[in-house]
Amino acid sequence: MRLAETREDIHSITRRWRREGLLTALVPTMGNLHEGHLALVAAARHEADRVITSIYVNPTQFGQGEDFDSYPRTLDPDRVLLEQAGCDLLFVPGQSTMYPFGIENGIRLLASPDLSGRLEGRSRPGHFDGVVTVVARLFNLACPDVAVFGEKDFQQLLVIRRMVEDLGYPIRVVSVPTVREPSGLAMSSRNNYLEPADRTAAGDLNAVMLAAAKSVESGSKDLMGVEKDTASRLEGLGFRVDYVAVRRAADLAPPGPADRHLRILAAVYWRDTRLIDNISAIQVGIPGI
Ligand code: PAF
Numbered sequence: 001m002r003l004a005e006t007r008e009d010i011h012s013i014t015r016r017w018r019r020e021g022l023l024t025a026l027v028p029t030m031g032n033l034h035e036g037h038l039a040l041v042a043a044a045r046h047e048a049d050r051v052i053t054s055i056y057v058n059p060t061q062f063g064q065g066e067d068f069d070s071y072p073r074t075l076d077p078d079r080v081l082l083e084q085a086g087c088d089l090l091f092v093p094g095q096s097t098m099y100p101f102g103i104e105n106g107i108r109l110l111a112s113p114d115l116s117g118r119l120e121g122r123s124r125p126g127h128f129d130g131v132v133t134v135v136a137r138l139f140n141l142a143c144p145d146v147a148v149f150g151e152k153d154f155q156q157l158l159v160i161r162r163m164v165e166d167l168g169y170p171i172r173v174v175s176v177p178t179v180r181e182p183s184g185l186a187m188s189s190r191n192n193y194l195e196p197a198d199r200t201a202a203g204d205l206n207a208v209m210l211a212a213a214k215s216v217e218s219g220s221k222d223l224m225g226v227e228k229d230t231a232s233r234l235e236g237l238g239f240r241v242d243y244v245a246v247r248r249a250a251d252l253a254p255p256g257p258a259d260r261h262l263r264i265l266a267a268v269y270w271r272d273t274r275l276i277d278n279i280s281a282i283q284v285g286i287p288g289i
Helices: 007-019 035-047 075-085 127-142 151-167 189-193 196-202 204-217 223-236
Strands: 002-004 024-029 050-055 089-091 146-150 172-176 240-248 261-270 273-282
Touching (some): 007 024, 007 050, 007 089, 007 127, 035 075, 035 146, 050 075, 050 127, 146 151, 151 261, 151 273, 189 273, 196 204, 196 261, 196 273, 204 261, 223 240
Parallel strands (some): 024 050, 050 089
Antiparallel strands (some): 261 273
């Protein structure tokens, strides 16, 4: 596996691959890799001839008081995992590579307000602006044919798909289903903030969301009732609920009567750790409804 740290490094390697007619896939990450990330690398290998994984903890997507400083940085073990996973190029840019004019003076993008203003965007103002700003920069540096993102961050996935379409990037976005711990807890670097017993307890989030999906899929029309019941079940289990929402999967708007492809999304706190998760709920047509 090759290592690139500067713009010149990544440009020279990817330019050569393009000249050779090789397709490249980019897996953007913030490191502290786990099986969820490795599933993204595996998907990237399937989609392209060469896989680039980037590791960069992006300051512009963290809000005031969030965990930018304490975010786990584990480059050495990450490198070993990527090597074993068959990644071809690890891109580890420093801040001056990503933001050469500094964070304050660098150009920032605004994520599409209709997609980014709700749910996570409402709880974490400016978060998706930081995400599109850094992902656009990574796209410009790596020039991939394919970019791979996890469904774990479902709203991020939609925001990035929209950016690609809106700005006309010639990049195919591929999404990969969430990888879960045995307890059902969605894999996330932030799970490292939890003690082992808490990781098991936090798996109840998934169990409660699966019950909500079952209720939606069996035809419940009272989606606000499902949201309220789900939130109160979670509170009863010791979670502090930020939001539970049943939304239209395509754009996370509140669903209309004809919408069938829904997504249940939740953000909760287990002790001080913020967890997010989402699952699909498809309402098949019910005669007479
Ligand atoms: O999902 C993440 O890890 C980050 O939001 C991303 C896409 C790497 C941008 O910093």
